[in-house]
Amino acid sequence: MDPTLYDALGGREAIGAAVDGLYGRLLTDPETGPVFEGIDMPRLRNHMISFLAAALGSDLVYAGRDMGDAHAGLHITDRMFDRTAAHLEAVLAQLSVPEALVERVLITIAPLRAAIVHGNALV
Ligand code: HEM
Incomplete structure (x- = not known):
């Protein structure tokens, strides 16, 4: 069996x-x-790790809210989502993750945009 993206x-x-x-x-x-x-970052960090781990094929259980509920009311724009994806790409590259794997991670999170982006920024 192929290793999961998480293992890779x-x-x-x-x-x-x-x-x-x-x-x-x-x-x-x-x-x-x-x-x-004002966000509780240690809690968010734990949820983000378990969410990504689950999304990338591990058997870790994600116990947070669904992506729509978690990001509702935050006024996240497409541009913010793009920047977040670009930061993730840069971080993975910095950690020496091979380009092909980075691509697969980005493809995995791309469909989340619809649930996370909620229109225009407040500012
Ligand atoms: C790239 C895809 C993204 C993933 C996989 C992701 C994942 C998550 C997860 C797992 C949580 C925790 C939910 C919970 O605790 O119940 C969360 C919350 C949060 N995310 Fe994201 N997120 C993404 C994009 C973004 C973007 C683009 C922003 C803003 C620039 C953002 C800002 C936040 C904030 C502020 C919270 C905390 C909300 C709260 O505790 O009330 N996220 N996200």
Whole structure:
């Protein structure tokens, strides 16, 4: 059987490093940073790790809200989604994940856009 994308990336530890790198970028990006104000980041980190792990084929269980509910009211735009995907791509490349695997991760998260983007930003 083919290894899951989760295993190919390096498992829990690798996903944790990727998520830390991603939030490091999202929080300091002036276009996405404000969305995270007041958010319980350790809790979000854990949910993001288990969500990604599950999405990438591990048997870890994701116990957070569905993507529509979790992002409702945050006014996330297509542009913010694009920047988030670009940050994730850059972080994975920095962690020396092969390009073909990075592509597969991006293809896996792309369909989430419809649930996460909620129209125009407030500002
Ligand atoms: C790329 C695809 C994305 C995935 C896979 C993802 C995943 C998640 C997950 C798993 C949660 C936790 C839900 C929970 O705790 O019940 C969450 C919450 C959150 N996400 Fe995302 N997300 C994505 C895109 C974005 C974008 C583009 C933004 C904004 C720039 C964003 C901002 C947030 C914020 C602020 C929360 C916390 C909401 C709260 O606790 O009230 N996410 N996301």
